[in-house]
Amino acid sequence: MSTTLRTDLVRPSIINPGRFGALVDRYMPFLAALTALAFAVGLYLALWASPEDYQQGATVRIMYVHVPAAWLALFTYMVMASAALGTLVWRHPLADVAGKTAAPIGAVFTAISLASGSIWGKPMWGAWWVWDARLTSMLILLFMYLGLIALWRAIDDPGRAARVTGIATLVGVINIPIIKFSVDWWNTLHQGASVMRFDGPTIHPSMLVPLLVMALAFMLLFATVHLSAMRTELIRRRARTVRLRTARGTR
Amino acid sequence: MGDYAGYVIAAYAVTFGGIAALIAWTVLDRVGARRALGRAERAASRAGDAAAGNARDAA
Numbered sequence: 001m002s003t004t005l006r007t008d009l010v011r012p013s014i015i016n017p018g019r020f021g022a023l024v025d026r027y028m029p030f031l032a033a034l035t036a037l038a039f040a041v042g043l044y045l046a047l048w049a050s051p052e053d054y055q056q057g058a059t060v061r062i063m064y065v066h067v068p069a070a071w072l073a074l075f076t077y078m079v080m081a082s083a084a085l086g087t088l089v090w091r092h093p094l095a096d097v098a099g100k101t102a103a104p105i106g107a108v109f110t111a112i113s114l115a116s117g118s119i120w121g122k123p124m125w126g127a128w129w130v131w132d133a134r135l136t137s138m139l140i141l142l143f144m145y146l147g148l149i150a151l152w153r154a155i156d157d158p159g160r161a162a163r164v165t166g167i168a169t170l171v172g173v174i175n176i177p178i179i180k181f182s183v184d185w186w187n188t189l190h191q192g193a194s195v196m197r198f199d200g201p202t203i204h205p206s207m208l209v210p211l212l213v214m215a216l217a218f219m220l221l222f223a224t225v226h227l228s229a230m231r232t233e234l235i236r237r238r239a240r241t242v243r244l245r246t247a248r249g250t251r
Numbered sequence: 252m253g254d255y256a257g258y259v260i261a262a263y264a265v266t267f268g269g270i271a272a273l274i275a276w277t278v279l280d281r282v283g284a285r286r287a288l289g290r291a292e293r294a295a296s297r298a299g300d301a302a303a304g305n306a307r308d309a310a
Contacts, residue, residue, distance in 0.1 A: 058255045065266040105273065112269040116262040123258050221270065228277050235284040242291035246298045 017093055017234050024231045031224045038217035045210035053207075062120040064210055067195070068218040070113040073141060074176055076106030076222065080148070081173045084166035094230070096162030097237075099169065100152050101229035105222060107145035114138055125189055133182035134190035137175060144172045158237065 046064035053060035080102045086095030117135070118128045129135065148165055155161035178185075183192045195201045201208055 058253060058259055061259050062262040065262060069266065104276065108269050108273045112266050115265045115269075119258050119262040119265065123255055221273075225273055225277050228281065232277070232281045232284045235281070235288050239284065239288040239291040242288070242295050246291065246295040249295075249298055249302065 017097075020094060021231050021234055024227050028224070028228060028231075031220065031227070035217065035220040035224050038213065038220050042210065042214040042217045045213055050207055050210045056124060059120055059123050060207070062116055063207075064214045066113060066116040066120055067211060068215040069109050069116060070138070071215060072218045072222055073106055073110040073113050073138070074179060075219075076102050076109060077141065077144075077169075077172070077176055079226075080106065080169050084169040087162045087166045088170075096158065096166070097230050097233045098226070099162070099166065101233050102226055103145055103149045103152065105225055105229070107142060107149065109218075109222075110138060110142040110145060114142060130189050132188045132190050133186040134179065134188050137179040137182050140175055141179060144175065148172075158240075 042064070046061055050061070050064075052058050080099045083095045083099030083102065086092040087099065114135070117138075121130070122128050148168060151165045151168060152161050155164060180193075182188060183190055194203050195208070195211070203211065
């Protein structure tokens with residue numbers, strides 16, 4: 001009687017790494033096409049169809065890339081925190097792969113948010129940078145992403161790296177509410193929330209709709225790049241396993 | 252866009268430059284990982300052939 005345990009029978013199909021890879025390969029072209037379409041519609045609405053602001057003029061168009069990038073910077077960190085919980089508590093086979101591959105994406109979104117905000121700040125505030133609570137806490141988020149990427153690369157054993165970075169990621173979650181509520185808790189030059197408010201958005205629909213379409217495009221971009229990066233990480237781990245097996249076999 | 256055109260163009264250039272870099276990293280990383288897997292599988296195949304040869308010699 002065979003004693004081999006078939007992992008696809010033990011776990012539901014989507015969390016089996018092999019099945020996950022096949023699904024990503026099948027649906028990636030559709031997801032990438034949907035992302036490109038969302039960006040095309042979003043850019044049309046942001047650059048041509050939406051009106052200029054009566055105070056800020058054309059610079060308000062920077063909002064359509066700055067705000068979604070900032071939202072995705074925070075969202076990506078929450079994905080990493082969920083993945084850290086999945087690794088440390090449930091030992092999910094894809095959780096550490098999700099956490100590791102999300103970090104560079106989050107770092108890019110944070111950098112885009114800081115850079116576009118700086119470019120918006122110069123004509124509106126008269127300065128490229130101010131040590132305001134919102135800007136400083138976002139800069140700390142960028143350093144946290146870079147630190148976690150460095151930590152992943154510093155530890156050779158993937159299992160140990162996942163546990164160490166998982167704990168560090170969960171500790172760093174404290175910065176997320178600080179970023180979100182920094183404009184309420186401190187007197188900041190950065191404006192307060194105008195979309196995610198308990199009493200509803202204060203932006204006119206002619207600007208809110210393009211903003212939400214661009215946010216959807218950024219979210220689809222995140223999904224496309226993250227799933228693709230997870231697939232790549234699984235290939236890299238398979239290569240590592242083959243190398244280790246060969247090294248043991250030739251000894 | 253008047254006086255502010257330069258700022259708007261710069262912000263969009265930075266954003267889509269960053270997105271292009273992210274996509275390029277994703278593609279190049281996949282190519283690198285596939286090459287690494289190919290090398291590992293070829294090495295495993297060579298090691299398997301060598302082991303089989305050694306076993307034949309010993310027999």
